[in-house]
Amino acid sequence: MALTDASLTALRVFREVAERGTLTAAATALGYTQSAVSRQIAALERAAGAALLDRRHDGVRLTPAGRIVLRRAAAVVQQVDAGARELAGLPDEPGTVRLGWFASAGADLVPRALAALRATHPAITVNTREGPTPVLVRALRAGTLELALLGSAPPFRPPDTETPALEVLTLSERGLRVAVPAGHPLARGDYLDVADLHGQRWIAGPGSAAAGGAGDSTGMGAWPGLDERPEIAHSARDWLAKLALVAAGCGLTTVPAMLESVVPPGVRVLPVRGGPQEQRRLLLARMPGPMTEAAARLAEALREAALASGDEAAPVRVP
Known part of the structure; x- marks a missing residue:
């Protein structure tokens, strides 16, 4: 055969x-x-x-x-x-782009980028879906997504080891933060010391005790640099639920910096000093080869949205 x-x-x-x-x-x-x-x-x-x-x-x-x-x-x-x-007599879809994104990217970055793209290029249609990094990477290779926003944790390995290697652009690199109830004693300052986090109660994503979340950021929970076994008081996948639990005084949770602008009332998001730096990268990945004009426009909108959020690292191409 x-x-x-x-x-x-x-x-x-x-x-x-x-x-x-x-x-x-x-x-x-x-x-x-x-x-x-x-x-x-x-x-x-x-x-x-x-x-x-x-x-x-x-x-x-x-x-x-x-x-x-x-x-x-x-x-x-x-x-x-x-x-x-x-x-069937239906129009072709040259202006349609399929975008995948991990959970925290959909809270702020993706909506801002899509709003900007709609204002400048209203003929482009973007279909999106959320998923963890392994699923999004497989979707890129299967051709069901053109672009995917991924998260990456040190040592910043490639999203997968398949060939050909994905084209990956680092949109930003920022440190993790900790979300604290506004009435908590730790919320009085402008930052936290890693020693302040010992003995705290934490709200974590399912299956995550102390993980900082490499790609599926819903798995974040206790601060990843702790030198103790953390107490996980609550487990929730949804970011809104996790932050609502923080606002209710039920515990602390680790959050990516991009969520800082969308936290609900009753929550303060603070940087952490002391211990190793807990950096995370925001990546835009695609299969190698030329992009359609629509995909290129969307990629530029995502890049500009990342830069506008005050991210600390200029975009760099990852080998």
């Missing part, structure tokens, strides 16, 4: 598996059974004459052959969808 024998359904299923990272998640997204997804992948592997997925206990990873097929599958599916729109 040859890859030309592959069905469009198999290509769509393969793209979904590559994006979701597991057969189960792909089956759920497509409304298929897992066995049906497995059969489609097996048929595609027979057509390709090679294994396309490395099946592991925590999901799947693309093999070198799988990465080649994914690039082709994404292009084929996009072309077929464009043809279907043309046959």
